[in-house]
Amino acid sequence: MAKYAFFLGCIAPLRYPGIEKSTREVFKALGIELVELKDASCCPAPGVIKSFSKATWLAAAARNLALAEKEGLDIVTICNGCYGSLFDAAHELHEDKKMLDDVNKILAEIGLKYNGGTKVRHFAEVLYKEVGIEAIKKAVKKQLDCKAAVFYGCHFLKPSNIKNLDDPENPKILDELVAATGASSMPRQQKMMCCGAGGGLRSQFGETAMKFTKANLEYMKASGAEVIVDVCPFCHLQFDAGQKELGIPFKVFHLSQLFGLAFGMSAKDLGVKL
Amino acid sequence: MVTPVPAFTDEIAKNGGSSAMLCFQCGTCTAGCPSGRFVAYRIRKLMRAAQLGLKDDTINSEDLWQCTTCYTCAERCPRDVQIVDVVTALRNIAVANGKLYEGHKKVAQNLIKYGHTVDNSKSAQRVELGLPENPPTVLANSAAMAQFNKILEITGFKKLVG
Numbered sequence: 001m002a003k004y005a006f007f008l009g010c011i012a013p014l015r016y017p018g019i020e021k022s023t024r025e026v027f028k029a030l031g032i033e034l035v036e037l038k039d040a041s042c043c044p045a046p047g048v049i050k051s052f053s054k055a056t057w058l059a060a061a062a063r064n065l066a067l068a069e070k071e072g073l074d075i076v077t078i079c080n081g082c083y084g085s086l087f088d089a090a091h092e093l094h095e096d097k098k099m100l101d102d103v104n105k106i107l108a109e110i111g112l113k114y115n116g117g118t119k120v121r122h123f124a125e126v127l128y129k130e131v132g133i134e135a136i137k138k139a140v141k142k143q144l145d146c147k148a149a150v151f152y153g154c155h156f157l158k159p160s161n162i163k164n165l166d167d168p169e170n171p172k173i174l175d176e177l178v179a180a181t182g183a184s185s186m187p188r189q190q191k192m193m194c195c196g197a198g199g200g201l202r203s204q205f206g207e208t209a210m211k212f213t214k215a216n217l218e219y220m221k222a223s224g225a226e227v228i229v230d231v232c233p234f235c236h237l238q239f240d241a242g243q244k245e246l247g248i249p250f251k252v253f254h255l256s257q258l259f260g261l262a263f264g265m266s267a268k269d270l271g272v273k274l
Numbered sequence: 275m276v277t278p279v280p281a282f283t284d285e286i287a288k289n290g291g292s293s294a295m296l297c298f299q300c301g302t303c304t305a306g307c308p309s310g311r312f313v314a315y316r317i318r319k320l321m322r323a324a325q326l327g328l329k330d331d332t333i334n335s336e337d338l339w340q341c342t343t344c345y346t347c348a349e350r351c352p353r354d355v356q357i358v359d360v361v362t363a364l365r366n367i368a369v370a371n372g373k374l375y376e377g378h379k380k381v382a383q384n385l386i387k388y389g390h391t392v393d394n395s396k397s398a399q400r401v402e403l404g405l406p407e408n409p410p411t412v413l414a415n416s417a418a419m420a421q422f423n424k425i426l427e428i429t430g431f432k433k434l435v436g
């Protein structure tokens with residue numbers, strides 16, 4: 001059975017625990033074991049924390065990577081921000097021996113060492129590549145008959161030169177995953193536009209962030225979509241807050257919650273309001 | 275007044291933003307920048323100011339903080355400028371020079387306090403869902419929290435945030 005270290009991050013466990021719960025249930029149903037990555041911290045966030053100090057960001061990310069390495073497991077994340085931070089940090093550390101040595105001097109102070117052996121995965125990419133659309137279709141017990149606005153966000157696919165998952169301007173991974181549940185992915189304008197939350201915009205320039213969100217919600221409405229399906233708790237938070245604040249109502253699902261519903265799990269167990 | 279600081283370009287390079295020098299000002303980045311759609315921020319101009327070593331113009335400007343790090347620009351740049359890395363370098367320098375915004379400071383303080391960017395305001399919902407009250411992260415283990423905080427100390431983060 002495939003096994004991963006489950007990296008929780010911040011927004012999912014502390015704001016949308018339903019996302020954490022749904023991921024646990026969905027992975028169990030698909031026969032993938034998620035092992036707790038005990039004592040992990042924030043990834044740290046690619047927006048504010050990396051903007052403040054790249055040195056802190058790198059060392060704290062390396063600590064998380066080292067914790068997974070100790071367990072002999074690759075990391076799976078449920079957030080584009082966590083994926084972005086941990087993937088980028090791992091990439092830099094694996095490419096640059098001097099950087100790795102410097103970080104290990106810091107880790108030595110807390111009795112840890114990172115040897116460069118942790119791969120960082122995004123849950124949607126694990127579902128697409130390791131489980132596969134056919135196996136997911138088989139696990140679907142209830143065809144979902146709804147029109148979805150599929151939202152990739154930014155740090156899932158980009159920077160594409162190091163992630164190499166899909167075409168960053170015209171991707172299909174999530175559309176295919178969503179279609180596997182019976183839901184339809186509705187084509188729309190500016191599908192790859194940022195939600196607005198990242199880079200510290202939400203925490204300091206919230207009104208500007210909401211302008212991004214409003215534009216996205218309007219394109220989504222115009223497409224005929226009824227629900228938003230995201231793969232990042234921070235995009236999720238931004239859209240959930242935005243649809244209320246802006247009076248453009250949408251149900252907002254993390255992909256794990258959409259899968260949970262399609263696999264026949266109860267909305268209550270998934271932390272979803274229908 | 276625009277005052278170039280030649281040593282500033284070295285400082286940017288040291289912080290990981292050397293690719294700014296490759297920019298030939300085509301404006302492809304600005305054309306696709308979602309932030310530029312809503313505010314007066316122009317990423318092309320920021321790249322030019324970085325090239326020229328305009329320290330005050332970059333690190334004191336609110337513009338520097340209008341980027342969501344969405345990577346649209348970096349994906350399309352014909353010169354392969356690592357635009358987000360340049361923005362990050364400039365922000366690191368700004369913060370080291372004491373240019374911090376309150377909203378960002380709060381997030382940074384949360385990291386020091388909780389090891390996470392937010393507090394746990396959903397413990398009741400977690401329990402309802404059958405999850406432990408606190409996730410099994412640094413939040414649930416004070417020894418791990420101390421260990422994490424040591425990293426913040428060694429790398430100067432605590433001093434930076436104040």
Ligand code: SF4
Pocket residue numbers: 296297298299300301302303304317318321350351352353354355357
């Ligand atoms: S797209 Fe690249 S080369 Fe063109 S202005 Fe922007 S940073 Fe400079």
Ligand code: SF4
Pocket residue numbers: 303306307308309310317340341342343344345346347348357358
């Ligand atoms: S990464 Fe920043 S500068 Fe580049 S397009 Fe996105 S918001 Fe604009």
